[in-house]
Amino acid sequence: MHGDAFYSLFALIPLIIYVAPIVFIIWFLLKFLKLQQEKNQILKSISDKLDNFTNDHSES
Template structure:
């Protein structure tokens, strides 16, 4: 019976560690997405600047 008590005592710790892991994963994913978005916006801006200086 003592082993079951120890397992149930660890559940809050496991939940806490899981929440921290989720927050870290979310932050990394968000940063990657924002970097990709900035790269695409920079590419669009460059193309618009080129069209502005060289009209057809």
């Protein structure tokens, strides 16, 4: 009786092996997209500062 539960856990191992890569890929893509958004915000901030700098110096 106790062995049946043990063998039923072994039946779940292939399912975990198939699902784990999919979960990892989704996690990686979400992390990558978040990093790209942060990079874009930083680059936009730099661009805005450069625009302000060039506008201030071109007027004088």
